[in-house]
Amino acid sequence: MKQNLIKQNLITIKNLKKSFGGINALDNCSLEIKKNKITAIIGPNGSGKSTLFHAISHLISADSGEIYLDENEISPNMPDYWIASLGIARTFQDARLFRNLTIQDHLEIALSQNDDSLLKSLFGKKENFDEKIKEILHLVGLNKPLNTLATDLSYGQRKLLDLAAAIAKPHSIMLLDEPVAGVNPVLRNEIKHILKELHKKGETIVIIEHDMNFIMDLVDYIYVFDYGAVIAEGIPKEIQDNKKVLEAYLGD
Amino acid sequence: MIEQYIMSVFIYVCIYIILTLSLNISLGYTGLINLGHIALFGIGAYSSTLLMMNLDLPFIISFLSAGIITSLFGLLLVFATKKLKGDYFALATLGFSFVIYSLLLNLVGLTRGPLGIPGIPKPSFFGITLTTTFSYLLFAIFITALCVFIIYKIVHSPFGRLLQATRDDEIGLRVLGKNTNLLKYKSMMISAFFAAIAGSLFAHYITFIDPTSFVLHEVILLLTMVIVGGIASFKGSIIAPFIIILIPELLRFLSIPSAILGPMRQIIYAFILLLILYYKPRGLFGRVDLA
Ligand SMILES: Nc1ncnc2c1ncn2[C@@H]1O[C@H](COP(=O)(O)OP(=O)(O)OP(=O)(O)O)[C@@H](O)[C@H]1O
Ligand SMILES: [Mg+2]
Numbered sequence: 001m002k003q004n005l006i007k008q009n010l011i012t013i014k015n016l017k018k019s020f021g022g023i024n025a026l027d028n029c030s031l032e033i034k035k036n037k038i039t040a041i042i043g044p045n046g047s048g049k050s051t052l053f054h055a056i057s058h059l060i061s062a063d064s065g066e067i068y069l070d071e072n073e074i075s076p077n078m079p080d081y082w083i084a085s086l087g088i089a090r091t092f093q094d095a096r097l098f099r100n101l102t103i104q105d106h107l108e109i110a111l112s113q114n115d116d117s118l119l120k121s122l123f124g125k126k127e128n129f130d131e132k133i134k135e136i137l138h139l140v141g142l143n144k145p146l147n148t149l150a151t152d153l154s155y156g157q158r159k160l161l162d163l164a165a166a167i168a169k170p171h172s173i174m175l176l177d178e179p180v181a182g183v184n185p186v187l188r189n190e191i192k193h194i195l196k197e198l199h200k201k202g203e204t205i206v207i208i209e210h211d212m213n214f215i216m217d218l219v220d221y222i223y224v225f226d227y228g229a230v231i232a233e234g235i236p237k238e239i240q241d242n243k244k245v246l247e248a249y250l251g252d
Numbered sequence: 253m254i255e256q257y258i259m260s261v262f263i264y265v266c267i268y269i270i271l272t273l274s275l276n277i278s279l280g281y282t283g284l285i286n287l288g289h290i291a292l293f294g295i296g297a298y299s300s301t302l303l304m305m306n307l308d309l310p311f312i313i314s315f316l317s318a319g320i321i322t323s324l325f326g327l328l329l330v331f332a333t334k335k336l337k338g339d340y341f342a343l344a345t346l347g348f349s350f351v352i353y354s355l356l357l358n359l360v361g362l363t364r365g366p367l368g369i370p371g372i373p374k375p376s377f378f379g380i381t382l383t384t385t386f387s388y389l390l391f392a393i394f395i396t397a398l399c400v401f402i403i404y405k406i407v408h409s410p411f412g413r414l415l416q417a418t419r420d421d422e423i424g425l426r427v428l429g430k431n432t433n434l435l436k437y438k439s440m441m442i443s444a445f446f447a448a449i450a451g452s453l454f455a456h457y458i459t460f461i462d463p464t465s466f467v468l469h470e471v472i473l474l475l476t477m478v479i480v481g482g483i484a485s486f487k488g489s490i491i492a493p494f495i496i497i498l499i500p501e502l503l504r505f506l507s508i509p510s511a512i513l514g515p516m517r518q519i520i521y522a523f524i525l526l527l528i529l530y531y532k533p534r535g536l537f538g539r540v541d542l543a
Contacts, residue, residue, distance in 0.1 A: 057427055085429035096424030098417040100484075100540050105413055110428050115410035118438060122409055151541055169428050 009068070010035045010173050010204045011056065016065030018051055018228075025051040026062065027228035033173065038195065038205045040215040042239075043225030044248060049208045050093055051228070053175045057090055058083045089171035093178050093208075095162035097150040104146040106161055107133045110168035132168070140164045140194055156187045163194070173204040180214060192218055216240065224248065259385045261501050263457055266392040267450050268493035270399045272477040273486070274446030278326075280484035280540065281407055282439040283419025285342035287471055288329055289447055291352035294466030296322045296448025297455040298356065298363060301372050311375040311456070318452045319445040325352075326444025330436055349468045356463040368462025375456050388457055395453060399446055404486060406442060415439050416484065476521050480528050482538020491536065496524065 011033040018026040025048045033039050041049050054060045056067060058080040067074045069086055084090075098106060111129045114120045137143070142160040144153070153161060159179060166174050179195075180188045195218060198205060209215050215222065215236065222239045224232040226248040232239060239245055271293060278286040300318035303309045309317070333344040356363050363369070375382045375391060382388045406412050417425045418432045418439075425432050455461050477496050481488025500517040508516065528535060 059423065059427070079431070081426040081429050081431045084427050090427055092424075096421045096427075098420035098424065100420055101413065101416060105417075108410065109414065109417055109425070109430075112410060115414055116430050116435060118406065118409075118411045118442075121411035122405055127410075165428065 008034055010070065011206075012066075012068040013052070013056075014066040014068075016052070016055060016067065017063045018048075018055055018060065019063060024048075024228045026055060026065075029065070029225075029229055031223050031230055031233070033204065033206055034221065035204050036202045037220040038199050038207060038218060040219040040222045041206060041208045041225060042210065042212065042215065042222060043231075047225040047248075048228035049225055050177055052225075053090060053177050053206075053208065056083075056175065057088060084169070087170065087172035088175065089166040089169040089173070090175035091162045091166050091177055091179060093181065095158040097153075097158055097161060097165075099151040100149060102147045102149055103137070103142070103144060103153075103161060104133060106150065106165050107136060107168045110165040111170075113170070136164050136168050139167070139197060141190055156183050159183055159187075159191075163191070167198070173206070174198075176205060176207045178208050178210070180209065180211075188214065212240070256385050259389045261497065263385075263389055263392045263453075265493050265497050266389075266396040267454050267457075268474075268477060268497060269396055269490050270446055270450040270453070271474055272481060272489040272493055273400065273403050274443050274450065275474055275478055276481075276484060276486075276489045277403065277407065277415070277446070278440050278443035279478060280482075280489075281412060281419065282415040282436060282443075284330065284436060284440065285338065286345050286440070286443065287342055287468075287475075288345035288348040288352075289443070289474055290466055290468065290471040291349040292322050292326055292444045292447035293451040293454070294352060294356060294463070295325050295444075296451025297461050297466070298369075298451075299448065300452035301369055301455045301461060302362065304373055305369070305371075310377070311373070312377050315375070315449070315452050319448040322448030322451070323441040323445040326440040326447075327437055329444075330440040334433060334436075346468070349471065353463055353467055356466065363463070366462060368460055370460045372455050372459040372461065374459070392453055392457070395449065399449060400490065403446065407484075407486060411438075419484075473521065476525050479535055480524060482535025482540070484540040485535055485537040488535050488537035496521065499524070 009032045013029060013031050016026050016029040017024070027048075029048065029052060041052065043049055051060065055062045058078060061076060069088070074083065108129050109115065111132060112127055114124065133146070140160045140163055142157060142164060144157060150158065150161065163176070163179055166176070180191050183191065192214065195205065195207070207215065207219065219236060222234060222236055223230050224239060224242070224245050231248055232242050232244050234242070271289070275286065275289045278284045278289075296318045299321045300314045303314035303317055304311060329345065329348050333341050336344050357365050359365070374388070382391050407415070414425070414430060414435055418435050422432045473496070477492040478489065480496060481490075481492030500520050503513060503516060534540065
């Protein structure tokens with residue numbers, strides 16, 4: 001029975017703990033991310049949402065607890081780039097782009113599997129990603145010339161390029177850390193539409209978001225964080241009427 | 253006589269083009285604040301010299317082996333400091349320069365220390381020995397052109413682009429599944445390899461080397477060239493050595509006493525550097541933005 005449950009999960013987190021000095025950023029955090037669903041993580045500022053993503057992608061190492069990808073426990077010693085190559089794509093609250101590289105560069109880097117080999121890079125067959133890049137840019141609606149430098153993009157366009165790179169990177173799950181934070185209402189709706197499209201394609205997505213209204217008609221399941229732990233979970237309807245959730249948000 | 257002098261200036265320009273380009277691989281393209289490049293240049297010069305003189309290896313073998321040995325030193329440098337970032341890495345590479353300099357000075361059995369190594373043989377291959385300055389200039393131009401071509405190919409390849417991505421945002425690249433440590437090792441090895449080629453070209457030209465050619469402050473000249481040309485600017489790395497070397501050389505024609513010439517040269521470097529930093533902070537041809 002237990003084994004079966006894990007099978008439907010793409011990621012399973014058990015009792016994850018992480019403290020920074022005296023602060024428990026993650027405090028016995030446990031949750032399950034189901035395949036082909038959009039799961040939201042909500043919670044007040046500083047409740048440990050981003051820390052969870054960093055722990056999953058091994059940008060920080062958890063103090064204790066377990067992380068499973070499919071049915072396999074991820075070794076705590078696995079380097080971050082390796083985790084990424086297991087199929088975890090992610091974005092950051094502040095888009096991490098390569099400021100002196102172009103839109104095309106970003107997507108080609110995300111798509112390519114062997115550009116880190118000098119020999120393949122010099123003598124191998126040139127990989128052609130033009131079609132794929134067109135498709136992804138069309139999906140996210142970033143219609144700037146391919147040779148535009150990241151540093152010349154607006155805030156919203158940067159968010160879109162970051163999302164596009166995560167989509168381009170071969171993955172089985174996407175972790176999106178506040179993809180619409182600070183984005184104007186028009187673009188917000190466009191991004192919601194993109195996420196719905198991805199959902200239709202069967203993507204597994206975890207999204208961190210503050211705004212309940214944004215996720216209500218978008219996601220399949222919600223986890224509510226407070227002080228590094230899950231204080232409530234359920235489908236959007238259940239969360240909407242949950243007292244504890246309102247307290248966590250309003251009590252601050 | 254004047255032709256000899258002009259040819260010798262252009263041989264130096266060639267050597268510095270290779271040095272500037274190779275430093276730009278690690279410093280400009282990959283963002284590793286590498287202040288140890290002059291030491292790598294020295295290791296290349298000494299390796300090639302010692303392999304040829306002590307082991308009687310043919311020139312071409314010594315020349316290429318020096319590249320390989322030096323790239324291993326480059327690997328050692330970046331591997332030993334892999335936990336250090338930014339300024340701390342820069343300090344460590346500075347330390348590396350000091351260590352290599354004092355090894356060159358103190359491993360007297362191998363390097364003859366402060367006495368230096370005289371009588372370094374001129375390159376010879378296929379039964380030809382490059383005894384004249386003119387033949388050496390042709391050889392230097394050929395090697396430089398080859399290095400320029402290869403480095404151009406590297407930095408403009410998908411691999412070269414990953415080096416730039418490493419510089420711009422290492423974490424952002426790691427979450428795309430790229431091992432940035434490995435990229436830095438490779439970058440430093442390539443950078444060191446070409447520094448050694450320049451070192452070897454230098455040693456076999458002047459036929460005498462001692463540790464003073466590779467003291468730390470020599471790296472200032474190199475950094476000036478990189479900055480004047482522009483961080484991660486390919487064109488700049490080729491043009492800057494011409495500017496930085498030729499301008500002070502012109503002083504010689506003003507019959508300035510040699511006692512003043514040395515300090516004067518330093519003042520001119522400083523002056524060019526200040527002008528560039530003030531008017532074109534990204535260098536003559538640079539476009540890279542290192543915020
Ligand atoms: N590298 C760090 N060093 C020290 N404390 C940290 C670090 N990262 C996070 N914290 C602390 O851990 C707690 C959780 O932070 P986290 O960024 O995960 O919150 P969050 O839920 O993402 O908040 P927000 O909604 O503001 O993004 C906060 O109290 C934060 O100050
Ligand atoms: Mg956060």
